[in-house]
Amino acid sequence: MKKVVKFGGSSLADARQFEKVGEIIKSDPNRSYVVPSAPGKRFEGDTKVTDMLLEAYRIAAEGSDPHRQLMAIKDRYQEIIDQLNLSIRLDEDFDQIEESLKKEPSLDFAASRGEQLNGKLMANYLDYRFIEPAENIFFDQDGFLDMNKTERVLGKSLAGVEKAIIPGFYGCGFDGRVKTFSRGGSDVTGSVVAAVAGADVYENWTDVSGFMVADPRIIHNPVSIDTLTYRELRELSYMGASVLHEDAIFPVRSKGIPINIKNTNAPDAEGTWIVESTARKPQFTITGIAGKKGFCAVSITKDLMNSEIGFGRKVLQSFEDNGISFEHMPSGIDTMTIVVHEDEFLHKEQAVVSEIHRLTRPDQVEIESDLALIAVVGRGMKSMRGTAGRIFSALAHAHINVRMMDQGSSELNIIIGVANEDFEGAIKAIYDIFVTINL
Ligand SMILES: Nc1ncnc2c1ncn2[C@@H]1O[C@H](COP(=O)(O)OP(=O)(O)O)[C@@H](O)[C@H]1O
Numbered sequence: 001m002k003k004v005v006k007f008g009g010s011s012l013a014d015a016r017q018f019e020k021v022g023e024i025i026k027s028d029p030n031r032s033y034v035v036p037s038a039p040g041k042r043f044e045g046d047t048k049v050t051d052m053l054l055e056a057y058r059i060a061a062e063g064s065d066p067h068r069q070l071m072a073i074k075d076r077y078q079e080i081i082d083q084l085n086l087s088i089r090l091d092e093d094f095d096q097i098e099e100s101l102k103k104e105p106s107l108d109f110a111a112s113r114g115e116q117l118n119g120k121l122m123a124n125y126l127d128y129r130f131i132e133p134a135e136n137i138f139f140d141q142d143g144f145l146d147m148n149k150t151e152r153v154l155g156k157s158l159a160g161v162e163k164a165i166i167p168g169f170y171g172c173g174f175d176g177r178v179k180t181f182s183r184g185g186s187d188v189t190g191s192v193v194a195a196v197a198g199a200d201v202y203e204n205w206t207d208v209s210g211f212m213v214a215d216p217r218i219i220h221n222p223v224s225i226d227t228l229t230y231r232e233l234r235e236l237s238y239m240g241a242s243v244l245h246e247d248a249i250f251p252v253r254s255k256g257i258p259i260n261i262k263n264t265n266a267p268d269a270e271g272t273w274i275v276e277s278t279a280r281k282p283q284f285t286i287t288g289i290a291g292k293k294g295f296c297a298v299s300i301t302k303d304l305m306n307s308e309i310g311f312g313r314k315v316l317q318s319f320e321d322n323g324i325s326f327e328h329m330p331s332g333i334d335t336m337t338i339v340v341h342e343d344e345f346l347h348k349e350q351a352v353v354s355e356i357h358r359l360t361r362p363d364q365v366e367i368e369s370d371l372a373l374i375a376v377v378g379r380g381m382k383s384m385r386g387t388a389g390r391i392f393s394a395l396a397h398a399h400i401n402v403r404m405m406d407q408g409s410s411e412l413n414i415i416i417g418v419a420n421e422d423f424e425g426a427i428k429a430i431y432d433i434f435v436t437i438n439l
């Protein structure tokens, strides 16, 4: 039995958290490969080390001296070193980081140091082998994970090594320089290591007892989900359930390795199992709710558009030509709506609209901004009638106007668009109608 264990920043924020992590690792000899994040927030309002590093980069990039900022980061590590009586010294590391930031500031290099240094501390604390991600995890020409090369090189490095630390969040870009995943990407590293090592389970340790039906920052004390499928997880994490990075699923899924989300502060709780498929019935009609703010809906109206061959393609081409990906595309007989991310779209909106006019000669193009999308996800939904109706009635009761709705043909999810300001209220209303009243 081999386990790969990833600890998030909240699990490694200070010396006390390091001790908890050490106890968890030592309590199970199968926990062979450990993927740490950078130290996270120690208390409400604290700053993650990754954010401190990004600030140091910003200072250096504008030509100012990042020394003071870097020393504040060093102090955070030094406190852990002192309290745990570790033998490691980080003076040389910080001299090199400072030199590199002053000479040629690189955002990815700066951001990645949080994980690298934490990995060195952990290796020292646990007496594990340190494996450098920049020499073992690779990105391709398009900036995506190069799993073939990673499998070959990391596979060789792990062969015969029983206990190792592999820092999360970064690897080697196609140009040979340090490159990070997007924020929260240590979850992806953990998944990569689990896949390459052929682990039996990928344990992802965080600060909550599993994946919850809804974001605990919106719903007070939500119910935890005992079992989720990979597909449900993908829908929920893509739509903002930040407990796991949206791409973390892919490496383990290809090998059928289950993910177990666990709580460093309550290690005995079973947490959530994420599996390929399960005979376990979900506790409620829905498995989970997640969502994000900041979308725009572009609605194109034209009489008889349904009989105009190629109309949809031309509309989508207007977005593609401007480098904008779309999220959803609900349509009626004479209207079609394209939902896009506001931050991608806003600075190009007029170019897109004029191209739509040029290519399709519509009657009208309307843009609605400040939309939030909410995904209601569940493998149990397809066998239940009236799920969409219940959502509508719950939202109507809460006086929330539904701006858009899109039901995936897989019947695994229903996407609802509401005004940004109704986001939290809508999640509460949906949670109550499916979960609270059934407790
Ligand atoms: N559905 C959800 N279930 C559990 N946690 C969620 C959910 N949606 C959002 N979260 C948030 O995700 C956080 C854990 O993710 P993150 O902060 O990235 O942790 P870590 O530092 O361990 O990587 C939780 O503290 C919680 O606030």
Ligand SMILES: N[C@@H](CC(=O)OP(=O)(O)O)C(=O)O
Pocket: 007, 008, 009, 010, 037, 038, 040, 048, 050, 051, 114, 168, 169, 182, 183, 184, 185, 186, 187
């Ligand atoms: N430290 C990085 C990567 C990461 O995955 O962190 P965490 O495990 O704390 O979400 C970040 O803040 O984005």
